[in-house]
Amino acid sequence: MSAEPLELSGRRALVTGASRGIGRGIALELAAAGADVAVNYRRGEEAAEAVVAAIVAGGRRAVALQASVGELDELDGLAARAGEELGPIDLLVLSAGIASRGDDIASTDPAELQRVVATHALGAHRLTQLLLPGMRKAPRGDVIAISSSELTAMRARGAPYNMAKAALEAMILTLAHEEAGNGIHANIVAPGLVVTDMGSKLVKAKLGLDDISELDGDQPFGRLCRPEDIGRTVRFLASPATTMVTGQRLVVDGGTDASPTG
Template sequence: MNGTPNAGPLAGRTALVTGGSRGVGRAVALRLARDGADVAVNYRRDAAAADEVVEQIVAAGGRAAAYCASIDDEAAVADMVVAIRSDLGPVDLVVSNAGSASRGQDVASTSYADYLQLMRVHAFGPIGLIQQVLPDMRKAAAGEVGRGDIVMISSNTTLSAPPNSAPYTMAKAAMEMCVRTLAREERRHGIHANIVAPGLIATDMGKRLVSASRGTDIGDLDAAAPFGRVCRPEDVAGTVAFLVSPDSGYVTGQQLIVDGGGPNPTIF
């Protein structure tokens, strides 16, 4: 952490980015810090990667700290929220990004345990986290901060329903419905709730998916992708930054699809 006050459109705000050590979460954490927020970087395994994100934010004059908690571990999430409140202040901005991919099996072959696990990671865990921080968000919205924000990182696959992806797309779709409902329930408290749904992204997960499904490097898909490149984590981070900024003061309950207007290269 660093005691230097931040400047920017998010100055005075405390953001929690789940899955913030790598990929999209890393890009979002860095962007929110650049825009002035104090950032809690949540991670599950890779402490070194989370520490590197924190170090980069602090080196730029921001305030940040890393917190280890699996999003589907209710007790660990509750302890994390308490620690963030003590270290950085009450959370008034959550970017729900932590997640994992499904095993690539068809509906008939997927076990109940696999469906349940993805629901825990992509829906039940994030819902529990939101329940933990909502009281602080409401206070922030009623005070100097003037608003609270929930942004869910989803996927455009909830619209296309590709084969061999049901546990993932079902869980993402369930959380999308929760966020849309929250947007209506919480707007009277000054809280905005929105969804960002990217297509294929050039992250470690995206690289593994392309390698497994096509036997090629994700960079080989750039030429066939919109605007001559596969989506980058920074593209998603920029969309999140807009949704939590003063420029989106009248935006809630929306889904912004970040796929270059589609279609993306087929990977299923």
């Protein structure tokens, strides 16, 4: 008998940047599907513990793990602790991210470029590398990166973010080629504008709006994407519904380029 299409029972997930926003939505959705979840955070300990409490209340195992994904030497500990607490991780979701400051290339601080690329891409590479040996032994492995629909536009004053997401996507698409023989799927979810702290700050900076949900009425489906919309897509990509899907980039933007700069 085949497994339920969107069921993730028995899976052990690590979601980076899961204390808030999209990562939080993904962690909650994976747990609702039956997965145990390691909730990585950088500064938001209380918020991460609240995510853990919600997952545990729903009957799954969960643990909050502090580490900055931009600091490569913190990732050995993160990978090891996730494995110790939950068992070998077979589902890695790379969601932790930061916006760049909006400077053009001529005036970008090299340290800013380094920070943004390290957070989105270099840390993602290292964490994936650390978890691959365990994942290869699992019946199925998944690495899913949260990129951005913005990437295809390559807008002015976005070089650090654009470069970081391009590198992240390159890593995932390469991984799909390298690890299919080991039963590991590697896919990209590219959200449009999502209602989170990052999305709200972007809308405030670009459009001067204090409340991002003021944009809901302009959207094809009558609202912007919420973290749970991205969570459901990640659940789908990690599920038995996608046994032969790898190396794909799925845009989740509610049917439009919802960018305030668009």
